[in-house]
Amino acid sequence: MMTAKTNRHWTARLAILLPYGWLVAFFLAPFLIILKISLSQSAIAQPPYTPVFDLATGWESLKDAFSALSLDNYASIVTDRFYAWSYGKSLQVATVSTAILLLIGYPVAYALARAPRRWQATLVLLVVLPFWTSFLIRVYAWINILQHDGLLNQALIALHVIDHPVTWLATDQAVYLGIVYSYFPFMVLPLYAALEKLDDTLLEAAADLGAPPWKAFFAITVPLSLPGIVAGALLCFIPIMGEFVIPDLLGSSATAMIGQTLWMEFFANRDWPVASALAAVLLVILVTPIMIYRRREARQIDKAR
């Protein structure tokens, strides 16, 4: 095939440049802008922040604009207890939800992987199908069930488990329920992919050497499915940290996760600089897990080459 680097055909160059350029323009550059805005001040103007970098106004005014940047917003984030609490709440919800997802998702993924081969494709399709329906719909479905006169209360009263309706909505539990429900496939699919690759003869060897099935599960199956566990955990934890819709619809003001706080600062208070600063800090918190995830994916491709 192609030998020297310089020998690359022009179509290949274009093939790389097109998506590359798009992503730099619409993914990378915006982050730099977030950074810049986070260093600005809010203003009653259009756009609602100062300073505004306008190349047309000349070099001097650009220099002035630069000097107007400050770390005020970051200072207020660090000092205001509400913001710290919001980040903490997000971390709590993300960690607990991921743990619940792992506990519930593992048995289902395991069952999928052990199912007869002919059915596996169909069963996986069944697990994935809800994911293809609208995310909003699925959260909304839970509102239907959890509201004060909703089906859950009706069922519980009919079964004589409770006497009068319990408040399910606008609680932390409702948020956990909604998150676990929505992110279920994100945990199950990576786990299934790892478990499905497990070599059955390894389990036979463990049994041959004296390990009863439950011991073989913990000594062989779980350690070898670790890559799937890590992938699933990352795929859930990172986006849950920034979740907005679920806590907004199912939670109360006591569940102000950072996604909601950001939204509120942006849309309600029109404080774009603070919202940007919040986003920047969230990014910093998430950078480590994102790097881990990215490096794993890159290594997967290289291994498969």
Added chain:
Amino acid sequence: MAPLVTFERITKRFGAFTAVDDLTLAINEREFFALLGPSGCGKTTLLRLLAGFEMPDAGRVVLETQDLAGVPPYRRPVNMMFQSYALFPHLTVAGNIAFGLKQDALPKGEIAARVDEMLVLVQLSGLAGRRPDQLSGGQRQRVALARSLAKRPKVLLLDEPLAALDRKLREETRFELKDLQQRLATSFVIVTHDQDEAMALADRIAVMDRGRIAQVGTPTEIYEQPSSRWVANFVGNVNLIEGRVAQVYPGFVTIEREGLRLRVAQAEAVAPGMSAWAALRPEKIRIAHDVPQDAVDGAAENGASGVITDIGYLGTLSIYKVRLDSGLVLKAAAMNESRQAARTVRVNDRVWLSWTPDATVLLTA
């Protein structure tokens, strides 16, 4: 002496397919036993029935005096070396070998000592800390062997253990395997489709065909006295000469067919007029240029004249295809004792083939 393992009228079916069909077999203590047969004959199924990964549909498997029905694989004093080795990729060599010992909750010191002992046994000391993906194929095979012997099982099962090795390594490992078995005084049951392997390693061989045992015996018995044409054909090369029984004498039988008269030294229950086969191994046939006098007269037994149509050169020996005057084609084999240029037999030469009466085996099946 009572056998160590008995299969009593074992039947195993997979759906509509019968893998093992009403099979009875006994394996003795300290025996190197081979299950030999073509793919699909049921030899691997039999192994797995003993290991506990399959349960028989009929019959029982008995180890010493214990009926193994319902006993799961992790409670049988039987260990298996898998064809793919099945080494645990997340454990080191030492971790793999120690795995079975840990299940028995042995004290740590004893486990460590046993692991070292095993490493010495398979000559892998010093590699204890490596992981399977850092080892060569031959090294992985030794780890699998060490792991399966660590618990000192009564019976060691080996599923095509040398299949993945290249030829040179295979031959070296064969000797080591045999040596190991004799030293450890354990029974080894090996499944293989490679006859050379079975003959070189085993004290006794069971040749299997489609779920049943065709013949059980020592390698010599199987090779020199096959009980049926199928066994004769499966193990090694053979000429199967079909003919009619002419006369039955005490101690031998004559068989005739067009242009050929054979005297076969065997007393099987045959009667004149029956059709029978004489099994004649190629290496038992002598090739000569000169036709003996009584052959010219047409009264020769165990001999025929023919023309060489093809010579297959295999280095140590050559296989000669000879077309007899009657049209029958025989294969003869002879060691290449002299170098190529000095060989006296060439294609299209007319030669005289001869053999002794006890070189043939009379078969009616």
Added chain:
Amino acid sequence: MRRFGSINLTSLALGLAFLYLPIAILVVYSFNDSRLVTIWSGASLRWYRELFNDAAMLESASVSLGIALLSATAATVLGTLAALALTRGRRFGGRLLFSGMIYAPLVMPEVITGLSLLLLFVAVDIDRGFWTIVIAHTTLTLCFVAVVVQSRLVTFDMSLEEAAMDLGCPPLRTFLTVTLPLIWPAVASGWMLAFALSLDDLVIASFVTGPGATTLPIRIYSEVRLGVKPEINAVCTIMIAVVAAGLVVASLLTKRSQARNEQAAALGARL
């Protein structure tokens, strides 16, 4: 020794029940005649009729469909190219950055990507509306397409392309006549994934939308905040039906083309 015991069956059954129960309830109640979700007063198509008379809702649906079609197509083109670059391209400058940009959006919280894109559009002074949403969705979904196509390319037999080029076919034509026909199920499922993601997106669309570009999720969301409305049940049921039909069709297509591919491969091996 592949045993699918009762424990596994129970886990699977419970898991699937958990997933489908809320959706099933939604669908059932969309046919409920009563306005109150809690009381069943007979089956009717009342809410579907009201839905079709709701001009605003219908307009949002068409806006969403338009955006989804355009962004899915653009994302598929860009994502497929990106996947090719990732699996084929040898060391090119900035490759690390490139792969980072492909994988990061998959996990990035949507509030961050939405905010960043909005700020970009403001800084460059683009009027926000239909097209900004298209750009935003393309950016997000092209990463998903890249991942899907790349996982197919990794198992692709390169010797087919080499054979084509050996016979005189230049790279671009090779791609169009040899590679693409063989990987099209992956490309198609990438397109469908991008389409579904775009149709479903609420957060990013909310950030970058403008006047006259209210997508269906935005409208549903604003109505849901005011309380449960039976009309929403009807919308949701329709969306579920459409998606389910699409998925079934897609899986049938891929199964058939897979079978055909396997037959072709077997034939080729015999020749």
